[in-house]
Amino acid sequence: MISQKLKSQLKMLVGVGLVVGLAACTTAEKISVLPKPAIQLLEEVPATPGKASIAYSKYQLENGLTVILAPDHSDPLVHVDVTYHVGSAREVEGKSGFAHFFEHMMFQGSKHVGDQQHFKMITEAGGSLNGTTNRDRTNYFETVPSNQLEKVLWLESDRMGYLLEAVSQRKFEIQRDTVKNERAQNYENRPYGLMWERMGEALYPSDHPYSWQTIGYVEDLDRVDVNDLKAFFLRWYGPNNAVLTIGGDFEKEQALEWIEKYFGPIPRGPEVESAPKQPAVLPEDRYMTTEDRIQQPMLLIGWPTNYQGAEGNENIDMLARVLGSGRNSILYQKLVKTEKALDAGAFHQCAELACNFFVYVMADSSKRADLSPLYDEVMGILDGLKPEDIDPDFLKQVQGRAEADSVFALQSVRGKVTQLASNQTFYDQPDRLQTELDKLGKVTPDSVYKAYQTYIPNKHKVALSVVPRGxxxxxxxxxxxxxxxxxxxxxxxxxxxxLDYRFVEDTFDRSKVPEAQGRYTVLCRSCIASIWTTILRC
Known part of the structure; x- marks a missing residue:
């Protein structure tokens, strides 16, 4: 065990800069006290004591880029997130899969960053990175030692402003094959892998952007070329359709200076209007059957509800938990515990344009695998639900669990940044967690039952049976x-x-890779060993 004396000595070494010196850290340039006029402060929100809130400052650049800064000096790390308000919902019929395709292309280099160099630079700096795409947004994020912040901003800005100069037909074809293989592996050849694609096709008309999955259709990818992809980028990946969020150990003034330097020259993209809400509307009950390489038949039933952020969603969320979350839930008690099913549950799946309520049940092929009696059981439970079936004690339990899940997500810098970025993208309100928790706290058995009455009994639904082949x-x-x-x-x-290309006019040499700044540096193992040897000899 390290003694308090040794801890103090190590702390003192870091404080006087010896650790940084061993790592050959460069000295940061003198920074300005105030942000440049080109960056406008929109709001500065302190954390509220006793509330689930995050202190942050929100800015906007002249080109429309929204910036959220949330310093937290508890650990020498920073998490950077760039969220573009574009997902598969911004695609058009016949050109599906573009948003996810671009998630791949954004890691294939830009004008000043070579192929695969984004990965290499971040991992060599001791960091991690990834990107994700869903129906409504695409985000790219890195967690790095805090002295690597400038490098991350340089990397992210280069692919925002200079990506297309590195996109070629060859890269396009390579990544198209990669995406097609991903679809085959994760959808077509995975048990139950096409279940959600079939459900979407039944819930929505073919021209609804939620009728296809984010991965897209192979025939759509095969019928386009690199210019189709470039056009999609030019339409949706401008700074005015993005949110840059930084959390962790950094100084705001220096971060703003770097943000203005690297992102400020990038031209604004086309204007982006909010997509209209489009909840599913079913004209009748729809029964579908799909065959798959499975042993246990699965039944998935979906009812349209509303859209993300709609009033009353918290009641539908809690209805799903009361029905199908945990061993005390209604479906578990009546179907799984009685050995009528292997598994059963419910959830409320929400997205920006539409939400749906789902119930699923898995049959036991070692007994009776026929889904017909299970369907009758499920519908009997749902159609016969009474107010007294919403147990107040169990409701409080699932409410507490939902609240804990939300609060625990803020334990890490990444969790805080993700929360701020998502809420800004969809609600223009970065820190709205407490608002959601307040709504959750007002849920009652009566409000849950009213939500049930609104969306489930006598409402049209899709019932999808997934059965073994043949x-x-x-x-x-x-x-x-x-x-x-x-x-x-x-x-x-x-x-x-x-193609309406946008060109960046820089006043500095963007090809120069920023060096590590500040007081924290990733140390080589021999340096660390040398430091500890010196301390232990004291």
Whole structure:
């Protein structure tokens, strides 16, 4: 065990800069006290004592980039998130999968960053990175030692402003094959992998952006070329459609100076309007059956509800937990505990444009695998739900669990940054967790039952049976709906001359990779060993 004396000695070494000196850290340039006029402070919000809140400052650059800064000096790390308000919902029929495709392309180098160099620079700096795409947004994020912040901002700004200069037909074709392989591996050849694609096709009309999955259709990827991809980037990946969020150990003034330097020259993209809310509307009950390489048949039932952020969503969320979350839930007690099913549950899946309530149940193939009696059981439970079935004590339990999940997500710098970035992107309100928790605290058995009455009984639904291949007789009901053939619009090639390129005009040498700044540096193992040897000899 390290003695208090040794701890003090190490702390003193760091304090006087010996650790940094061993790592050959460069000295930071003198910084300005105030942000440059090109960056406008929109709001500065302190943390509220006793509340689940995050202190932050929100700015906007002249090009429309929204910036959120949330310093936290508890650990020598920073987490950087760039969220673009574009996902598969911004695609058009016949050109699905573009947003996810770009998640791949954004890691293939930009004008001043070579192929695979983004990964290499971050990992060599001791950091981690990734990107994710869903229906409504795409984000890229890095966690690095705090002295690497400038390098991360340089990297992210280069792919925002200079990506297309490194995009080629060869890279496009390589990544297209990668995406097609990903679809085959994670969807087509994975048990139950196409279940959600089939459900989306039944819930929504073919021109609804939620009718296809983020991965897209292979035939759509095969019918486009690199200029289609460039056009998608030019339409949606401008700074005015992005949120840059930084949390962790950094100084705001220095961060703002770097942000203005690297992101400020990037031209504004086309204006982006909010997409209209489009909850699903079903004209009738729809029964579907799909065959898969599985042993245990699965039944998935979906009811349209509303959209993300709608009033009353907390009641539907708690209805799902009361019905299908944990061993004390209604579905578990009546189906799993009684050995009528292997598994059963419920959840409320929400996205920006539409939400749906789902119930699932898995049959036991070692007993009776027929989904028909399970469907009758599930619908009997749901149609016969009474106010007294919403147990107040269990409701309090699941409310507490939901609150704890939300609060625990803020324990890490990454969790805080993710919360701020997401809420800014979708609500223009970075720190709204306490608002959600306040709504959650007002949920009662009566409000949960009213939500149930609004969306479940006598409402149209989709019931999807997933059965083993060649076992159509195990379906819950005879199929009344099948995915209609896709009538794709004619594909017109986009000429390079038709692309409205945006060019960045810098006043500095962007090809120069920023060096580590500040007082923290990733140390080589021999340096660390040398430091500890020196201390232990004292």
């Amino acid at each position: 076992k159509l007789e195990l379906a819950a009901r005879e199929a009344t709906f099948d995915t209609p053939p896709r009538n794709l619009p004619e594909q017109k090639p986009i000429l390079d001359s038709e």
